Each structure stands twice: as structure tokens, then as C-alpha cells.
Amino acid sequence: MSQSLRVQNFTVSSDGFSAGEGQSLEQPFGHADPEKLLAWAFATDHPPINRSEPGSRGLDDYFTRDYARNIGAEIMGRNKFGPQRGPWLDHEWQGWWGDEPPFHTPVFVMTHYSRPSFTLSDTAFRFVGGDPAAVLDQAKEAAQGKDVRLGGGATIIRQFLDADLIDTLHVAVAPMKLGSGPRLWESPDVLLDRFHQDVVPSPSGVTHHLFWRK
Amino acid sequence: MSQSLRVQNFTVSSDGFSAGEGQSLEQPFGHADPEKLLAWAFATDHPPINRSEPGSRGLDDYFTRDYARNIGAEIMGRNKFGPQRGPWLDHEWQGWWGDEPPFHTPVFVMTHYSRPSFTLSDTAFRFVGGDPAAVLDQAKEAAQGKDVRLGGGATIIRQFLDADLIDTLHVAVAPMKLGSGPRLWESPDVLLDRFHQDVVPSPSGVTHHLFWRK
Incomplete structure (x- = not known):
């Protein structure tokens, strides 16, 4: 089994932005409200941040519970x-995640500036330069045979798309506009030359776009 | 985490039959052609029986790759x-599956007639009587904290529904009629008093029905 690079549960607005402008300590998503943008995921039984009440177990939960399946490492941009x-x-x-980050694997933070590694619970953060490949x-190597998740943001995903290194993408398009911010795409059609696509409207209002290599 | 009883990837015809009549050694599904009934699953990257070529990684593959996630045991009827x-x-x-059955867990075969247990590869078959509960x-107990999959057929699933023991069901409705055989339902609506439902048409032609408890 070869190791895939997978984008999982990456959510953008209907105009293609994964966050707003003006990121700060208080506003990780800038002018975008993450509870609104990511409402579809928070409502499921496997939300991005654990909570005690049970959530929905319909279509959207298939995506949130696939988040960690066979993932052995994550790559993220420094703005994530x-x-x-x-x-x-x-x-x-x-990081934003407190003492128990939701990754549970090594995480490679891409940055031009060096910083020592550290570990929180079972997540080891390493700060790495170099090109996407x-x-x-x-x-x-760190994933030990499992797949690697590309965690975003939009800029990093575009870099890895440009380098043609991504095997599968799941992008949830939320029914809201953001107008500005880091942008994944103007239209999902930009991927159709290289990827198969399924477009799956969810009863929750988001539309799941699934891409895998031709 | 409590242990759930889950029906996964159970496929029926548009008129609700999970197999045809006249099951025999040569025809596990009776007059139904399993390659047609289960075509949606065989086309994915995680088909019911392993093969070497890669398959589709769109919506249907989310269901087939969820088949074994957090499953610690299966219950099946003797006709399966x-x-x-x-x-x-x-x-x-x-069993139908050769030396490497696709279960990889203990499997409890429900039967009124005793038979010694045996193990094939990492699947241990046990033959048990008693009521569904x-x-x-x-x-x-055998699943050791993981969930239990209810593997079917239709008769066994109906028994467990009657006993109100099922937590989630995923039923794929294939675009073909069978006319007769073991029947799961006349209509999915029979479950709506007790379950939430998502209905998700797939680009492959099947419609996924997802149920979880109210």
C-alpha cells in the first residue's frame, strides 16, 4: 500500500475562502466565524473538538469520522x-488547541524560521522549511506507512496542488460567502483536469466535493 | 464510549430485497446477481473482496472504508x-469466503443448531442460539469495547429491529428490482418513527440511506 497525501474536511465558503482576513490570537479565522463556517462538522458525532453530547450520525459524520482513519502525520502551514x-x-x-491537540500524530508546521520541536500529549510539533516535496x-517517514493529512490552510494546499503532490481532497463548501481572505479556488473546476470529482449535497446545507486522481 | 450495533453497507434492491430466492452453493444470492446488486461497492477502492487494482475514491468509498472502522465483532444469520x-x-x-474471510474479528452465526467453533486466519466463527439480545x-463482550456490526441478512436485521437493538443503519438501495427473496422493508419509511434519516443519492446510481437513533 502506497502512502497517500489527503486533504480532509477542509471547509471553504461558497466563494472559495477558507478563512477571513485579520487573523489574530482572538480570531483564528479572522473575520470569518468558525462556528458558522464549520457548523456542519461541529454538529456531527465526531466534531473537530471533542464534546460530551452525541451528535448527528448521518452523511456529515462519515466525513468527520474519516478524519483520522489511517493518518500517521499532518502537514500544516504556520498560519494554521x-x-x-x-x-x-x-x-x-x-497552537490553538490547548494541552490535548486533536492530531495525535507528528505535525509538520511549514515555516521559513527555525523553532525547536515540542510535544503536547501525543502530538509532536516539528517546524520545517523546504519545498513541499x-x-x-x-x-x-514519520507516518510509518500510514497516510499523511494536509491540514491547510488554503495557501499550503495550493502549493501542494501546484507541486502535484495531493492524492485525494475532501472540501466542504459552506453556504455562506466571505468575500476575502486566504482562497482555495475561484471554482472547483480548476481541479478537474487532474482529478475525478463527486459532488455530494448534504442535508446540512454544505456540499461535499470529493477529488481523487485520474 | 458505549458500544453500538451498526448495520454497514447492507444493500437492497429498490423493492427492498437483499437477495433473490433459491440460495445454493453456486448462488449465494439466489436469483440475484451479487456483482450487479453490489456493483457500487465493488467499484470502490475498499471493495468487499480485496483486489489489486485501485478503485474509485468518491462518496461510495467513504462507506466501504468505514466497514471495519471500530468494529470488534460481527453477528450474521446462518443464511449469510x-x-x-x-x-x-x-x-x-x-463459509463463502475461503481461507481469508473479510471480517478479521469474532463472527457470531445465529443458528438453532449447535456446531463447533473454528477459526480461519484472524476470523473466529462461533455458532450461537438464543434471542437477539x-x-x-x-x-x-467479544468486541472488547469496540462496536458490533450486524451483517445481515434481511431476516436477522428485521429481528434486531423488532427487538430495538440497532443503533445505526447504512442501507444502500441499488437501482434494480428483484421481485422476491428475503426482504428488509417495503419502504425505508418504516424506520422513521425511531430513527433520524439522511438520504444521499450517489453518482454511482445507488442511494445511501443513513439512520441513527432519535
């Missing part, structure tokens, strides 16, 4: 990790 | 195990 830009001046910031090689 | 009826006269028959108790 935090709002800092430039050299890492404050090492006390350890080199980072993917490191992540695949 | 084989075409014999009455006392077990021939112990050489060890008692069989479920045994299967949950």
Missing part, C-alpha cells in the same frame, strides 16, 4: 498553527 | 454463512 509572522519570538505559544518526504 | 438448513451435517463447509451481549 498561529497568528505569528516572521521569526518565532515567543515560544510559549503552542521535501516536507512530504519527512512526513511520510 | 451458507446455504445449509437444519442440523449441520457437513462441517467441511466454512443474548447474542448481542456475547458479541459485545
Whole structure:
């Protein structure tokens, strides 16, 4: 079994933005409200952040519970990790996720600036430079035969698409507009030259776009 | 986490039959052609029987790859195990699946007639009598904290529905009629008093019906 690079549960607005502008410590998604953008995922039985009440177990839950299946590492951009830009001046910031990050695997944060690795619970964060192919090689080695999840944001996903390194993408398109911010696409059609596509409207209002290589 | 009883990837015709009439060693599905009835699943990257070529990774593959996720045991009716009826006269028959059954867990075959357990690869078949609740108790204990899959056929699923023991059902409705055979339902609407429902048409032509408890 070869190792795939998979985009999972990545959510964009109907105009293609995965977050708003103006990211800060208080607003990880800038002017976008993550509870609205990601409402479809939070309503399921396997939400991005654990809670105690049971959630829906319909179509959307198939996607949220597939999030970690056979994943051995994640690659993310530094803006998913935090709002800092430039050299890492404050090492006390350890991501948005508290003491129990939801990754449970090695996580490779792509950055031009070096920073020591650290581990929170069962998630080991490493800060790596280099081009997408080199980072993917490191992540695949760390994944020990399992697949690698590309966690986003939009800029990183576009870089890996440009390098033609992604095997499957699941993008949920939410029924709201954002107008500006980091953008994944102007239209999903940009992927159709290289990928098969299923378009699956969910009763929750989002539309799931599934892509896999031709 | 409580243990759920889940029906997964159970496929019926548009008129509600999960197999045809006249089951025999040569025709496990009677007059129904399993390659036609289950075509949606065989086309995916995680088909019911392993093959070497890659398959589709769209919507249908989410269902086939969820088949074994967090499953620790299966319960099946004796007609899923084989075409014999009455006392077990021939112990050489060890199911349809050859030396590598696709279950990889303990499997509880419900039968009124005793038969010794046996193990093929990592699947242990046990033959058990008793009512659905008692069989479920045994299967949950064997599943060691994981969920239990109810494998069918239609008769067994109806028995467990009557006993109100099923937590989630995924039923794929194939675009073909069978006219007769073991029948799951006249209409999915019979479940709506107790279950939420998502109805998800797939680009492959089947319609996925997802039920989870209210």
C-alpha cells in the first residue's frame, strides 16, 4: 500500500475562502466565524473538538469520522498553527488547541524560521522549511506507512496542488460567502483536469466535493 | 464510549430485497446477481473482496472504508454463512469466503443448531442460539469495547429491529428490482418513527440511506 497525501474536511465558503482576513490570537479565522463556517462538522458525532453530547450520525459524520482513519502525520502551514509572522519570538505559544491537540500524530508546521520541536500529549510539533516535496518526504517517514493529512490552510494546499503532490481532497463548501481572505479556488473546476470529482449535497446545507486522481 | 450495533453497507434492491430466492452453493444470492446488486461497492477502492487494482475514491468509498472502522465483532444469520438448513451435517463447509474471510474479528452465526467453533486466519466463527439480545451481549463482550456490526441478512436485521437493538443503519438501495427473496422493508419509511434519516443519492446510481437513533 502506497502512502497517500489527503486533504480532509477542509471547509471553504461558497466563494472559495477558507478563512477571513485579520487573523489574530482572538480570531483564528479572522473575520470569518468558525462556528458558522464549520457548523456542519461541529454538529456531527465526531466534531473537530471533542464534546460530551452525541451528535448527528448521518452523511456529515462519515466525513468527520474519516478524519483520522489511517493518518500517521499532518502537514500544516504556520498560519494554521498561529497568528505569528516572521521569526518565532515567543515560544510559549503552542497552537490553538490547548494541552490535548486533536492530531495525535507528528505535525509538520511549514515555516521559513527555525523553532525547536515540542510535544503536547501525543502530538509532536516539528517546524520545517523546504519545498513541499521535501516536507512530504519527512512526513511520510514519520507516518510509518500510514497516510499523511494536509491540514491547510488554503495557501499550503495550493502549493501542494501546484507541486502535484495531493492524492485525494475532501472540501466542504459552506453556504455562506466571505468575500476575502486566504482562497482555495475561484471554482472547483480548476481541479478537474487532474482529478475525478463527486459532488455530494448534504442535508446540512454544505456540499461535499470529493477529488481523487485520474 | 458505549458500544453500538451498526448495520454497514447492507444493500437492497429498490423493492427492498437483499437477495433473490433459491440460495445454493453456486448462488449465494439466489436469483440475484451479487456483482450487479453490489456493483457500487465493488467499484470502490475498499471493495468487499480485496483486489489489486485501485478503485474509485468518491462518496461510495467513504462507506466501504468505514466497514471495519471500530468494529470488534460481527453477528450474521446462518443464511449469510451458507446455504445449509437444519442440523449441520457437513462441517467441511466454512463459509463463502475461503481461507481469508473479510471480517478479521469474532463472527457470531445465529443458528438453532449447535456446531463447533473454528477459526480461519484472524476470523473466529462461533455458532450461537438464543434471542437477539443474548447474542448481542456475547458479541459485545467479544468486541472488547469496540462496536458490533450486524451483517445481515434481511431476516436477522428485521429481528434486531423488532427487538430495538440497532443503533445505526447504512442501507444502500441499488437501482434494480428483484421481485422476491428475503426482504428488509417495503419502504425505508418504516424506520422513521425511531430513527433520524439522511438520504444521499450517489453518482454511482445507488442511494445511501443513513439512520441513527432519535
